[in-house]
Amino acid sequence: MKYVSLLLSIAVLVIAPFFGEIAVNIQQIFNPASSSSMLFWEIRFPRVIVAFCSGAILALAGLVFQSVFRNPLTTPFTLGVASGATLGTALAIVFFGGILFWQYALSFFGALLTVAVLFLLSRSLKSAQTSSLLLVGIALSFFYSAALMVLYYLSDFEQSYSIVRFTMGSLNIVGFDTAYPIIIVSLLFLASIHLLRKPLRLLLTSLDFAFLKGVHVTRLVMSLLLLTSLAVALCVSVVGPIGFVGLIVPHIIKLLYRRSSDMLILPTFFYGGIFLVACDLVARNLGAASDIPIGVVTSFLGGPFFIYLILHRHKGSR
């Protein structure tokens, strides 16, 4: 099963850049003068890379949040961290004319503000009450969408359009310049979570247990949340809020591998990437006129799965 899915994933990864609205002539891709080469190296290839890195970040972020908050439904999206980043980016679009630096900066700020609120609340709530924390996350998300409505109201037609397209999630990348930050951040994120896997594993038992084994729990939780939120914020500011990846992928990987979550860091990262590449492949090839927004595809797949998960939550974890 594992080998089959691994082979299938590599196949998806390899064929993904060749399919799209306009066919790529395989013989021409190494000929710099041809339009096929241009299409392949400047558009399709970076797009697949960005899709892979974003999916990987979002999935691993989901795994980390689920482990830290000890709840299968917590992800940066269900807790409002991604909505904070989205609002930040939308603010940058309206007030700073979409300058990349401000998009990143405000997105970071939105995500960090949200995570700070959640962290302070999680300390005053008892550890068993993660469901209250989820409710707080949902309340924050509503607050952010209301603020987003105000932004629509304030912005002109062109700005509104770019905010709408942005919130749908988009992998329309041209060239490698926008791809570099997300490649670097995804690899750094993977490496840092991998380095923290031993204390993370202690956290997977209970917070008290980790404390008694000498882990500085507050410091560990804070650094995990900080790293994750920064990675997610960058991801959101580049490709928009692509929902459900962080929720579905860790659960599928857990069902597939049946190992404790600290062993699933690399598989979650890899299959998260593959999942988004596959969704993007669908999005690019279903629509007749133009691409279906990627967020629509992941949400169509993720929505029903989310409901399934809520209905079956009591079986797996108590």
Added chain:
Amino acid sequence: MLHVADLTCQILKNVSFTLREGENLTILGNNGSGKTTLARALCHLLPSQNIFLEGKNMGEIASHLRSQAINYIPTTLDIYDEYLSVSDYLELNQFESADSRKREEILEVLEIEHLKDSPCQSLSSGESSLLLIAGAMLHRAQYTILDEPTANLDQAKKVKIYRLLKSGSYFQNTIIITHDLNLAYKLGYDVLYLEEGSARFFGSCGDFFDPSRLEGCFGNAVQNIGGNFVVNYDEIR
């Protein structure tokens, strides 16, 4: 040396006692009298400034040194990850080396080697208690606090744990919280009796099990029949 100086936190009121190297302690008391709260304060899960280890304030000891000095074993096993197995859990209790022979030896001593690969969440409450004790034996802190270790065990297992504690070969200093007066009596550790958060008695086991004191603490609920303490279901008040 573990020294508690006038500890007042949550329900606890002015609790003081000292445990010297090589001494063990039994904590007794009714439900809600503060036994677990005291245990959590001792290992700094509840931060306080009143616990001293070898004269040093517990709050100022580096966390990895503290974890080697004191360990607390709760009554129930709390594990979030549904796929964490028994041997994974035991490995997490080993500090220096992940020596699998040591793990297997302890599983064998507790007769739970058949559970080695089971997920921790699938264990029964008795098996969970044994796993908790196994973890404590691997951790082997200077002071190990066991919170009702025998409450969920069958009779034969209770005897096994008693012998294990008595042998002294797997734990250094033990602090045991229990409702089992027979166990407390047979272990012969010093006794701390808590009542509504205050230490009503702290002294030797022999002094505590004096008939008049026993009646003062438990009324008619306990009867001494031939050196065994039996719950008296007929005569309560």
